[in-house]
Amino acid sequence: MTADEMGEAVSRAVTRLVGHDALHVCWRTPGTGMPSFGFWHRLAPDVERAQLGACYAGREPAHPAELVRRGVLGHVVDARDRRGHRILLDNGFSGELRLLLRGAHGVWGTLALFREQGGRPFEQDDVERVARLAGPLVSASRRYVTAPSLRPSGPDLAPGVIVVGADHAVRAISPDAHAWLREIRLPGSLARPEWAATALSCEVAMAARRFVRDPASPRPVACLPSAYAGRWVSVHGQALDADGRGDVAVLVQQAGRELLPALASWYGVTGRERAVLAHLREGIPAKQIARLLEVSVHTVNEHLKAVYRKTGGAGRDEIAAVLSR
Template identity: 40%
Template structure:
């Protein structure tokens, strides 16, 4: 198995250099993983590592939108559900299998009904973590009548999770390597308690950019937006995902409309920048706590000497930290870093 893991790692490094879109990344991962774990469909999701909300994703031969919405709106309080993603991200095991025909899984009517209705009989879930942070999720499907995923394949998936997490992380920080080019006005989506959707024209444009697959209707939402809607509903607190895209960082934030609105949720989609983006940006680029503190003051417009006084460092140490940030993020210097993080957007989060 060690040879298989190393083989996958080398392939992802070599072939990943040519990947330019999320769809290409998904196809690459599905092909390489399929050599060890055959499957009929997949969903690869990149996460905001700090909030765990979905960001970019790719899929092929997967559940339909309504089925996925029902299946992944996990509510253990009303429907006992095996292998919730949260338990895989936090628990000792990173892999879980759902089998619609398994006696232990028949307690969940939702699982049985959705999988059977969509023509699938078995699902393998892999939590992709690296460095103590969640970077993504990989879901593999087998159609009804196919053999279930075996214990040996679960063990393989467990060992492949690390290289896959690394691939996601490398892809995500390469996806958004330059200044934010988004000039669109924020988009607003209102999701009713019955999941009816209303949105502004600008939201339609934003959704078209965030979804790698054509949406069925102008009122449809993709995985990214549904995730923050569910999180806001079930936590009662605002939920946000900061997503790297070829045009720059995008923030998708959802919050309950208010006590009288029940489960009505308002979602805002806009360019992400400023101090609110810095923690997520730092995680993607392996920026240390001290380097992040220096970068935060840089965004406030402070020169190196004032940053040094504020943080109790020497100017030489501040410059060393800045050089490390420039190297890790691939920018040429102060102006380009500020352009990447601020993008001239007023009132940024």
């Protein structure tokens, strides 16, 4: 299914419990907290642009990290949140419901529902009703991500660069980055190159600025799955000055070494299996991995078999090639 078709399917499922006029789902990789991919339905890009601006300015009341800190299922943006509500009013909406999508391994993303002006306001009961879908939505997203082969579906593409300015606007898109934007299956509403570049780079650029000031914060690397992008794609931000206040270069390329955390989350790879893969990625043979992990070679091979089964990988050479690019 395309991103637009997935957005429509999610909207149909949610409508059975909570009515809405537009929808956005943002999926994240548990553990890193970085965005991975998203679906939209009947939501104009201008709404996302304005909300991203508020997020850049530190005025985002319903970021997943903030909802987790507050210990709540979700957040309703209404007249009590003046800045957030003004963005909605300026774009024809009267309210927004933001729900945390939690699963067994943490927070997988957020579901945002919007209602047009003149409609009934969202209430806490709506949050509790739509929360029943969090588990099924997480399960459906994991099936979506893990269905395709790990192998790229086409020829390799050269890395591309998107430059994000100090005002958080996209300043430049390299020709190779344009090729990536054509490759990635973004929703139709984001088809314009400048919008696609913003959607792809915005939060990674924010994370890059934050990482300069706080190296303990999550690394500014997002991984897009092959179901969404035709291959696993890495989006890596790097601030171009010492204090993170200037331009940020966002590198878009085929994912390799940085893929392991995302692969472990989406495919349900265990901690021990991940440790084996980390050594396999370095080209270390099974006997040496066994010595390093203080287990038998048989145990190492059993872990690898489990990974092949979960990922559909054809063998250690294919898995090693995917992770060591």
